[in-house]
Amino acid sequence: MDQRDKLDQARERVIESIAQNMDLYSVTSSVGRLYGTMFFENGPMTLDEMKEKLHMSKTSMSTGVRSLMELQMVEKVWKKGERKDLYKTNDDWYKTFSDFFCIRWRKGIELNQKALNDSIAELREAMEGNDLDDEEKQSVEADLEKMQYAMEYYTWLNKVVDLFESGEIFDIVEKP
Template identity: 50%
Template sequence: MIAKNMNLYGITPSVGRLYGKLYFNEDPMTLDDMRDALEMSKTSMSTGVRALSEMKMVEPAFRKGVRKDLYKSEEDWYKSFTSLFGNRWRHHTETNIEEAEETIQELEKLYHVTDDQQLKEKVTKDIERLRYAQNYYRWLMRFIQVVESGEIFQYVPKQ
């Protein structure tokens, strides 16, 4: 169930299974524990843990007398979602804003070097559309901030 749901957020089924195993396990686990439980390579476990850690869905743990690295799942799914959503959407949204600006600059150059009136009209319309897109992406950045800050829970309370 968890692996299927995590696929909605762009997380592979194997990483989803890893998170599910950590979530339902009572105690923190080593990479060897995970490998044995999921019958996957230690390299796959390490890559999966790193990905989950970057998304703040897994964190290091400590147990007295254990020298190997231990990991446990983040229990707060709301926190995990806001972190995952923010990280993924922020990167893509920032990229879209930058690419739109670069395209606008190129179109403005084209506008100033051509005498073709139809082309100038087309360029002007395209620039307007790109500015509209930038405004949308700036709005989306504000929305991402509302999610990341936890302010979203004032509007859509946790249950």
């Protein structure tokens, strides 16, 4: 195996690993392969170059690039004299991770807090009525305690997300 083959094999191993883990970002492994391929390029790529390198349709490349741009993992760049659109990976993986997961975490937190608030209100209303026997009241009280614990967790998680959004997380856990 010559040096070029070793380089290709090493790159392919990383590209395949990236492709397999892209489900964290809710994208397909083929889009992950596209990202990995673009990552190892020494400059921006056109859709035609991506198509040639990955042996996929231009439409697939366009769709994949659009998905990666929405995730802010790829950006369109301009080059003097080039008429075709050029794309390159966003080199700040820390920011990409932070942005993506903060959006996901916030959505999850909001959804769960709303469900908890609605349920807590209903359970408190049920406690105010005289329709519950002692066993049911104990059950409602236990549920309210669990829901309060969950609310405390989501308050904490919001603080964690704040650390990522503000960049303060990197004061706690330094980037290499």
